Amino acid sequence: MEALDKPRNIQSKGSIGDIVTDTDRASEAACIAVLQAAFSDHAILGEEGGMTGNDDSDYLWCVDPVDGTCNFAHNYPGFCVSVGVLRHALPVAGCVIEFTGGPGKWSTRTYSGGRNLGSTVDGKPLLVSSIKKLEDAMIATEFNYHDEQLWPSMTQLFREFSMKAMGIRASGAAAVNLCHLAAGQIDAYYQYMLKPYDVAAGIVILEEAGGRVTTADGSAYSVFDRSLLATNDALYEQVLQVVEGPTSRAMQQGVQLGPANVPKAYRVRSGRQLE
Incomplete structure (x- = not known):
């Protein structure tokens, strides 16, 4: 909050649009300090600093200190701090x-789940939307950081959803998209090349x-997969048919x-259930 509406020290990570600010680093350091004090025997994966802690732990905390840094750098809403914890490959809290x-006039919304x-x-309890027809659905995706070979598929999907759905949006932050889907503000979200810290909490x-999550080809999903399809349950088959x-x-x-x-x-062990 202290960094908002102030000049940004923006640095490139090596490719267009992939940037980091002093606030990203400070936010990550603050999150890690809290986690290390509370769970000294757990592993932590931060977007900026990589792995710290006990990487032989069953638990991995995934920290995205500013998800949507490009939005943050432009004072454009739709960025967040995202912290989630995995047990093996299964997100258990976020x-x-x-x-x-x-x-x-900035404010915040706090989403949490276990x-x-x-x-x-x-x-207040979250519940996905009740939209049942693709023609009534708002679809979200993002277009940054894609493998060049993916662009034909991305272009086709954008065209298909533009024609078949009510609308398609790109907010700039994966965790925000997942939370908006949980809140019923959008009805489906597909994305490629995400990292564990982008999605562990969301x-x-x-x-x-009540949302449903798989890979974009319909297989069982883990946060280590690089394609994601998330919908309310009613729309899943219709959206999967397109993606x-x-x-x-x-x-x-x-x-x-x-x-x-x-x-x-x-x-990482296979399977989705806790013992």
């Missing part, structure tokens, strides 16, 4: 603080609000969308 409003505990926004918040074909063709053409970005030594 918190996302979204910054809303605009210059001179496995089998439900999810809330500012303490996935559990969404699933606890599955272009995704499968991209994979046949050599685009790697399987599991990746698993931290070295972190123990």
Whole structure:
């Protein structure tokens, strides 16, 4: 909050649109300090600093200190702080603080959720939308940081959803999209090339609000996969019918969308259920 409406020290990470600010680093340091004090034997994965802590732990905290840094850098709403924790590959709890409003009048919304505990926004229960027809649906995606080979598929999907859905939007932050889906503000979200810290918190918040999550070709999803399809339950088959074909063709053409970005030594076990 202290950094809002002030000049940004913006640095490139090496490609257009992939940037970092002093606020990203300060936010990550603040989150990690809290987590290390509370869970000294857990592993932590931060977007800016990578792995810290005990990477042999069953638990991995995933910290995105500013998800939507490009929005933040331009004083454009739709950025957040996202902190989620995995047990092996399963998100078990998460918190996302979204910054809303605009210059001179910023505010926040706090989304939180825990496995089998439900999810809330500012303490009020979340529930996905009841939209049942694709023609009535608002679809979200993002267009940054894609493998060049994905662009034909992305272009096709944008065209298909523009013609078949009520609207398609790109807010600039994966965690915000997942929370908006959990709150019923959008009805489906598809995305490629995400990292664990982009989605760890949002996935559990969404699933606890009644959302459905798979890979974009309809397989069981983990936060280490590089394609994602999330919807309210009623729309899933209709949205999958649009997304599955272009995704499968991209994979046949050599685009790697399987599991990746698993931290070295972190123990990932298969299966979705807690013991």
